[in-house]
Amino acid sequence: MKNKYSIFSLIKNAFSLHENWKQAWGDPEPKKEYEAIIIGGGGHGLATAYYLAKKHNMRNIAVLEKGWIGGGNTGRNTTIIRSNYLWDASAGLYDHALKIWENLSQELNYNIMFSQRGVMNLAHNLQDVRDLKRRTHANRLNGIDAVWLNTDQVKEFCPIINTSPDIRYPVLGGTLQRRAGTARHDAVAWGYARGADEMGVDIIQNCEVKGIKRNGDQVEGVETSKGFIKTKKIGVVAAGHSSVIANMAGLKLPLESKPLQALVSEPVKPIIDTVVMSNAVHAYVSQSDKGELVIGAGTDAYVSYTQRGSHDVVEGTLKAILELYPIFSRMKMLRQWGGIVDICPDASPIISKTNIKGLYFNCGWGTGGFKATPGSGDLFAHTIANDEPHKLNAAFNLNRFVSGDLVDEHGAAAVAH
């Protein structure tokens, strides 16, 4: 690695008052032709480029980003990472990602601040208890760590939760995945960008894709705001805008794009050292290293690309948060924002070839894509390089909406991802 980050480089640069750090990735103009083009410079897109270069030796590739890298949903999520999904296919996919997360800082030589602080999912009624216990058993059969906690154990693990039986949705127990946690989301995009750039990948920002050129059933290139670029392989990782890109190629996807909101409070001293999620009341909370409470709200129930979201959604989430954590009642919220998430009918992603040769889609991550970033990039790179899915993403093909072989996580396991 050219500019390896270490304690020595830190000391060396301290002598020059940190004014001589080298730029971590370049700002090239697009070439006329690439072996492959990735549309979308978020975490998933940059990870895809990184693994294409690293594992499949495709170095003449570019990532096209219409804004700045990591400026979309990568920088808008609540940074939660877990793999306790119900179905075998999902468990395989998300745990593959979690295993990569565990060594990612070392692999990228970039501190992504991965913190395995545990994720607890609460149960508020008898059906929740049955569902979550079933999920715990399914997880353990798939080799994923999961334990069931009763109400007292929940209180012990996170003392600020109100476990009184008198609240509207009392806490009847919960599941805990200790390997789960959080990571610094921007650093994930930056780390992958730096790693990909080092292997020769062109990361081209402020370059919007305007059209996809096809010759019959084969892609020929992309029209962009920086001119036409020739390529035989296009990987689309455009999240909320996947349908817009698909439309350019004459494809329709089973997606709806909706604003998902999150908010952070003013920073306070450490008060909650884990991640607590509650699907039934749709509220989840963790605390960032800066001390802000990071709160995830729900999606608006209509298609919108506005990156705003409705006030009543935030209000509903905060009501639930206050009932579960009365200690937060006088906290002030600092910022609120929305990200446009592309939701599949079965709430599982699509990592797939299409019936157009050389056109691949990685989309449909809906409300829970961040946790899968490294695994998604790895498997999508495999799919693009070999023109065949890896066995871990074979179930997540586009054809499942025709065959009916859905990966139905929506009804079964995790409304809030």
Place this chain on the structure above:
Amino acid sequence: MFLINCPYCGERDQSEFSCGGEAHIIRPKQPTELSDDQWAEYLFMRKNIKGVQFERWNHAHGCRKWFNMVRDTSNDKIHAVYKMGEKPPVE
């Protein structure tokens, strides 16, 4: 967040309504004769337009009636509201 002009009740807050998704998707007349591809198209594939979209809404916390709406999904501006069964406005 926006205001919706319900054709039966007048202008109300969007939180009173629920969205029923893309409008004018016609249920197949002969379901038994459909191929898997046609079923997938009917059940799952959506235009998901960034721009002017036709959609169904229900005044769930009001008159509970369904109606259609033309809305720009890139800025949430509503262009037209019309009753079920009426022809969509041409624009």
